[in-house]
Structure formats: structure tokens, C-alpha cells
Amino acid sequence: xxxxxxxxSIKQGLKNIRRNLLFSLASVGTxxxxxxxxxxxYSIVLNMEHEIDDIQNSLVVSVFFxxxxxxxxxxxxxxxxxxxxxxxxxxxxSADVAWNGYVEDVYQGDxxxxxxxxxxxxxxxxSSSYEITLKDISRQDITVKQLEAITGVRxxxxxxxxxxxxxxxxxxxxxxxxxxxxxxxxxxxxxISNTITIGIAVRKEEIAIMKLIGAKDxxxxxxxxxEGVFIGLLGSLIPLVIMYFVYNAMTGYLTxxxxxxxxxxEFVPVGEVFKWMAPCSVLIGVGVGFFGSLITTHKHLKV
Amino acid sequence: MVVLDHVTMEYPTGTKALDNVSFRIKxxxxxFIVGSSGSxxxxxxxxxxxxxKPTDGEITVDDRVYSKMKRKEVPMLRxxxxxxxxxxxxxxxxxxxxxxxxxxxxxxxxxxxxxxEVPGTLTMVGLADKYKQxxxxxxxxxxxxxxxxxxxxxxxxxILADEPxxxxxxxxxxxxxxxxEEINKRGTTVVVVTHNKDIVNLMQKRVITxxxxxxxSDEEKGGYKDxx
Ligand SMILES: Nc1ncnc2c1ncn2[C@@H]1O[C@H](COP(=O)(O)OP(=O)(O)OP(=O)(O)O)[C@@H](O)[C@H]1O
Ligand SMILES: [Mg+2]
Numbered sequence: 001x002x003x004x005x006x007x008x009s010i011k012q013g014l015k016n017i018r019r020n021l022l023f024s025l026a027s028v029g030t031x032x033x034x035x036x037x038x039x040x041x042y043s044i045v046l047n048m049e050h051e052i053d054d055i056q057n058s059l060v061v062s063v064f065f066x067x068x069x070x071x072x073x074x075x076x077x078x079x080x081x082x083x084x085x086x087x088x089x090x091x092x093x094s095a096d097v098a099w100n101g102y103v104e105d106v107y108q109g110d111x112x113x114x115x116x117x118x119x120x121x122x123x124x125x126x127s128s129s130y131e132i133t134l135k136d137i138s139r140q141d142i143t144v145k146q147l148e149a150i151t152g153v154r155x156x157x158x159x160x161x162x163x164x165x166x167x168x169x170x171x172x173x174x175x176x177x178x179x180x181x182x183x184x185x186x187x188x189x190x191x192i193s194n195t196i197t198i199g200i201a202v203r204k205e206e207i208a209i210m211k212l213i214g215a216k217d218x219x220x221x222x223x224x225x226x227e228g229v230f231i232g233l234l235g236s237l238i239p240l241v242i243m244y245f246v247y248n249a250m251t252g253y254l255t256x257x258x259x260x261x262x263x264x265x266e267f268v269p270v271g272e273v274f275k276w277m278a279p280c281s282v283l284i285g286v287g288v289g290f291f292g293s294l295i296t297t298h299k300h301l302k303v
Numbered sequence: 304m305v306v307l308d309h310v311t312m313e314y315p316t317g318t319k320a321l322d323n324v325s326f327r328i329k330x331x332x333x334x335f336i337v338g339s340s341g342s343x344x345x346x347x348x349x350x351x352x353x354x355x356k357p358t359d360g361e362i363t364v365d366d367r368v369y370s371k372m373k374r375k376e377v378p379m380l381r382x383x384x385x386x387x388x389x390x391x392x393x394x395x396x397x398x399x400x401x402x403x404x405x406x407x408x409x410x411x412x413x414x415x416x417x418x419x420e421v422p423g424t425l426t427m428v429g430l431a432d433k434y435k436q437x438x439x440x441x442x443x444x445x446x447x448x449x450x451x452x453x454x455x456x457x458x459x460x461x462i463l464a465d466e467p468x469x470x471x472x473x474x475x476x477x478x479x480x481x482x483x484e485e486i487n488k489r490g491t492t493v494v495v496v497t498h499n500k501d502i503v504n505l506m507q508k509r510v511i512t513x514x515x516x517x518x519x520s521d522e523e524k525g526g527y528k529d530x531x
Contacts, residue, residue: 002411002413004411004412004413004414005408005411007414008408205392205394206394208392209392209394209405210405210409211378211381212352212354212381212386213381213382213385213386213406213409213410213453214378214379214380214381214382214409214410214457215378215409215410216378216411217375217378219409219411
């Protein structure tokens with residue numbers, strides 16, 4: 001297609017939208033609603049995943065050894081642990097490190113007092129351990145059983161609080177939003193198709209003349225394809241702009257006014273959210289607009 | 304070269320608009336098609352434009368055999384044919400200039416060529432000073448000239464004009480016909496459908512007469528055949 005034709009088609013596409021403003025606005029509106037919801041759900045799920053990651057990384061499973069195990073035996077146990085597949089990291093905590101940490105936590109590091117009571121003894125003599133983080137916290141139970149089966153392991157302490165709750169909610173939100181978004185996308189497609197159909201009906205005579213004086217199919221269809229693309233583009237840019245401001249305002253507000261929230265959750269920055277969401281939205285919007293008008297023009301503009 | 308070979312057109316309603324019509328029109332000829340209302344003249348034009356398909360027979364224009372043409376090839380065929388429709392079929396929401404320019408935009412001519420060629424064509428049909436007006440602001444005859452300008456602006460090989468003087472007084476009719484004759488002299492094949500007895504008799508061109516879908520006469524330098 002030639003450049004001048006491209007210009008002509010774009011101009012006609014915009015003209016179609018203006019002529020058929022009500023329907024065009026309805027199409028844009030549905031698309032806005034759809035992609036706004038997409039944005040909302042996407043940022044919720046993204047933040048949840050972020051939170052899940054945090055929890056995953058902070059949850060540790062401690063493995064204690066049989067009393068009197070020497071360094072070499074402990075090393076052996078460590079090697080066995082590393083062979084399990086759900087292990088993210090293994091960190092050795094010697095009895096001294098454990099005791100120092102305890103002193104720090106319980107006696108606020110009051111070394112003098114501690115010495116006066118315990119002398120040089122390390123009450124946690126047999127408490128050297130491996131601290132393990134897991135790749136997938138939902139499989140914690142299985143991994144704990146595997147750990148307990150290793151010879152020389154006396155005890156496995158696992159945290160009861162897991163991210164499972166978060167994971168369940170995140171999955172649910174994901175499915176529900178996918179459903180709603182698919183329905184809305186279908187409605188958008190239907191409305192765009194209707195808008196284009198009306199546009200074609202309004203310009204029926206013009207299209208008939210165009211064809212009779214030698215217009216190629218693509219020339220007749222191009223303005224409607226552009227119309228669909230414009231509707232999709234507008235329908236995706238508007239919610240993105242809204243999302244940008246709403247997201248910043250919401251996370252800012254929550255962090256500022258709810259200390260609990262700000263202690264518990266660290267929000268994903270808006271740039272990170274938009275990195276994938278913006279191109280996805282535009283792609284969905286433009287795609288639905290283009291596809292909607294493609295099938296409609298295909299149906300109605302046959303000679 | 305336009306060839307109709309035993310062409311029959313029966314509409315789905317059962318009306319046989321053309322019945323076993325055969326003739327050939329050589330390149331550069333000027334031909335009148337006459338006949339009473341309903342005799343199949345517009346149907347003939349629609350067939351030549353490949354707007355409708357004959358129920359029987361074959362149409363060939365230059366080397367294009369209509370029944371063998373692919374959908375994709377139709378636009379190129381139509382670009383070789385300039386057509387003046389019986390009821391003008393101008394675009395109501397565009398000015399005279401835009402209506403003529405439309406024919407060039409549709410075949411994807413560059414904008415600068417359009418700006419250059421449209422005024423000349425409008426001058427030829429005598430509408431240079433009305434280029435900004437909309438069809439509803441024109442007389443019937445002026446609208447007819449716009450339709451003619453649109454048909455000739457792309458300099459087609461063949462011009463099909465369906466009643467191009469239907470709304471004109473004798474003086475203006477003659478002017479339009481003279482214009483078509485001039486275009487014909489430059490090598491364009493011209494086919495004119497008309498009811499205008501005086502002009503047909505005056506111009507002494509080939510005349511094909513249709514009656515109820517059949518060719519009842521085909522004469523060089525003929526005259527208008529009255530019915531009965
Ligand atoms: N689309 C159609 N469907 C059914 N019948 C049609 C159609 N178009 C034309 N006809 C019929 O075919 C016959 C020829 O019509 P056509 O329009 O070719 O006549 P015409 O010679 O151009 O007449 P006029 O001088 O009034 O314009 C008429 O009987 C008409 O009713
Ligand atoms: Mg007619």
C-alpha cells in the first residue's frame with residue numbers, strides 16, 4: 001500500500017469513528033473497562049507473587065544432627081541434603097553462631113551477664129544445624145520427610161506458617177480475573193464488530209462505487225481496519241494512564257496510613273508493574289480491534 | 304475490443320433482461336445503445352463492469368475473458384473502464400472536486416497528481432468554478448457533468464455512459480456528446496446509452512437497438528429506431 005493511501009485510509013478510519021461516535025465510544029468504553037480490570041488484577045497478582053517470593057525466601061527449615069556428630073559427619077549430612085531437589089540454599093549454623101545469635105536475641109548481647117551465668121559453656125552445644133530455604137514452599141511437607149529420612153538427622157524444625165494461603169488466593173484471583181477479562185474481551189470484540197458493521201452500512205453506497213471504479217479489496221477494507229485499531233489503541237491507552245495514577249496513589253496511601261500493611265508488604269514499583277502490563281494491554285487492545293474489524297470486513301465487504 | 308458472445312442475463316426474479324445478445328465493439332469505436340425503458344441497457348453496462356455475471360454466454364474485453372477472471376483481477380479491469388452511472392451516484396458528503404478526486408484516490412494515485420489532474424478535468428466538463436460545491440447545490444445537468452468528469456479523469460480505455468444527457472436541455476446535451484466525441488477521437492472506446500433521439504440522429508454513429516433484451520438492429524451511421 002502506498003503512503004498516500006495509508007494517509008487516506010487513516011483519515012477515513014478516524015472519520016468513521018467520528019461519524020459513528022456513539023458506537024465507537026461504547027466500544028472504547030468496554031475495552032477500557034476490560035483492560036482496566038486486567039491492569040487491576042495484574043497488579044494484585046504481581047504483588048502477591050512478590051509477597052510469596054519474599055515469604056519463600058524467608059522461610060527456613062532447620063536440620064539438627066545426632067548428638068556428638070563430628071564435622072565430617074555433619075558435612076556428609078549436608079551433602080545428602082544438597083542432593084534433594086527442592087533445596088534452594090543450605091547454610092551451616094555452628095553451635096557458636098547459634099549461641100551468639102541467642103545471646104543477641106534474648107539477652108540483648110549482654111555478654112558479661114551471660115558469662116556470669118553460663119561461664120564458657122555453650123548450652124547450645126548440640127544445636128549446630130543447617131538452615132535450608134526451599135525452592136517451592138508448597139512441597140515443604142515432602143521435603144521435611146525426605147530430610148528426616150537422612151541418617152544422622154535428629155530433628156527437623158519447619159515453620160508452620162507457609163505461603164500456601166497466599167498461593168491459593170493468588171491462584172484464585174488469577175482464574176477469576178482471567179474469566180472476567182475473557183468475557184469482557186468477548187463483549188469488546190462483539191461491540192467493535194457491531195461498530196464496524198454500522199460503519200459499513202452507513203457507507204454502503206460509497207463502498208459500492210469504490211469497487212465499481214476499481215478499488216482493490218484492501219483499499220476498501222483499510223479504513224475499517226484502522227478504525228478497529230484506533231478503538232483498540234484508545235481502549236488500551238486510557239486504562240493504562242488511569243492505572244498509573246491509581247496504582248501510585250493506592251500504594252502510597254496504603255503504605256502511609258496502614259503501618260501494618262507497610263510492615264507486611266513491600267509494593268512492587270509502578271515501573272515494574274508496567275514493564276509487562278503496558279505492552280500486553282496495548283497488544284490485547286489493538287489485537288482485538290484489528291481482529292474484530294478483520295472478520296467483520298471479511299464478512300460484509302465481499303464483492 | 305469488447306465482445307459479447309451469446310450473452311443471456313436472467314435475474315433471480317425470472318426477468319430475462321438480456322436474451323442471447325452478441326456483438327463486438329472495436330477499439331476506438333463510438334457506439335450508441337438505444338432501446339425503450341426496461342430493454343436491458345443498464346443490465347448490459349453492469350455486465351461489462353462485471354458487477355453481475357451473465358447466466359449464459361461469454362464477455363471478453365481486450366484479452367480478459369470474464370468467466371475466467373479471478374476476483375483479484377477485477378479492480379484492474381474496472382480501472383480500464385470509466386463509467387457514468389444512470390443516476391450519477393455522486394457522494395453527497397463530498398464536494399465536486401472531492402467527488403472527481405475520489406476516482407483517483409480509489410486507484411491509489413499520489414496526492415500531487417490528483418491535485419494536478421482534477422482541475423483540468425473539471426475545466427473540460429465546464430465545472431471549474433463550482434469545484435467547492437456539494438452535489439445538492441448543483442443542477443441535474445451539473446451533477447451529470449461531475450459524474451462524467453469522474454468517469455474520464457483516469458483516462459480509461461473504454462467509457463460506458465448510461466444516459467449521460469438524461470437531465471440536460473438540447474444545448475447542454477450536445478455539449479456533453481461533443482465532449483465524448485472528442486475523447487473518442489483521442490482513441491478511447493465510447494459506449495453511450497441514451498434515449499436522446501435527436502442526438503443519435505444528428506451524430507451518425509453506430510447504433511445498437513435493444514428490445515426486450517434482444518438486439519433488433521445494429522447499424523453503422525444509424526438513426527434512432529422508433530418502437531413499432
Ligand atoms: N436487480 C434486478 N433484479 C431483477 N430484475 C431486474 C434487476 N435490474 C433490472 N431488472 C429488470 O431487468 C429488465 C432490464 O432492466 P434495465 O435496468 O437493464 O433496463 P434499461 O434498459 O436500463 O431501462 P431504463 O431505460 O429505464 O434505464 C427490467 O425488466 C428490469 O425490471
Ligand atoms: Mg437503465
